[in-house]
Amino acid sequence: MITFTQNLQIIPINFYLVFCAILFCIGVTGVLIKRNALTILMSIELMINSVNLLLAAFSAYMNDPAGQIFVFFIMVVAAAEVAIGLSIIVVIYRTTGSIDIDVLNKLKW
């Protein structure tokens, strides 16, 4: 389908794999090192975005539109999730006066 000389000009799919893996791991590290609930939500958004980009990359390389449709639906769900998550953070701030997640340790019991 594609000859070798053409192949040299195209960015390999491995580059996207490594780039998205690095972004995902930065998101995981952010969830682990931060105490601020807002920053944790932002790190989760970063993880969602890295997976989205990888799905779109595979869709473009395999010439299959289903992947990009799924990315669109993931964006829809992420928008709804952020609206709910931020309103939960606002409620937590109203009740406890802080958005430090260690305040919520009573949820463990």
Add this chain to the structure above:
Amino acid sequence: MTFSSYLFYFLSILAIYSAVMMLISKKPIHSVLYLTLTFFSIAGHYILLNAQFLAIVHIIVYAGAIMVLFLFTVMLLNLNTEEHSPKPVFVKLIAILTGGLLMIVFIGIFRGYDLAVFQDPALSQIGLVKNLGKVLYKEYLLPFELSSILFLTAMVGAVLLGKNEQI
């Protein structure tokens, strides 16, 4: 090295740099702004993949709606202060170690991977609005309509949580 690969490296380094700065910066508002920069460079990646519909939707939804919501929350709650009690250095080191180990595992998995047959993304036409619209309204019509119910539910939930009275 072609122009598109230079662009790829530039956008990747910009995205990783601003993602790391999001974690390092102390004030939440700086984190929000760096995350917006990351989202813009990811939109550049979508354009590089010739997925123009996704690039525009990404800018509208993430940079336009979600980051404005974050900024609004930071300013409304007056949260723009440094963390009062950050986690101890020991815990931070272990967290960074965990993230690095996860990255090593991912790169080890993906190292030998290659697609046998693939299409040049610059030539593929599937990311254009015309083609994606046809697929979306023919094959994925039911999920598209169901997502509107999801949005309605999320909106009702957000309003209910935001009301300042006992439920």
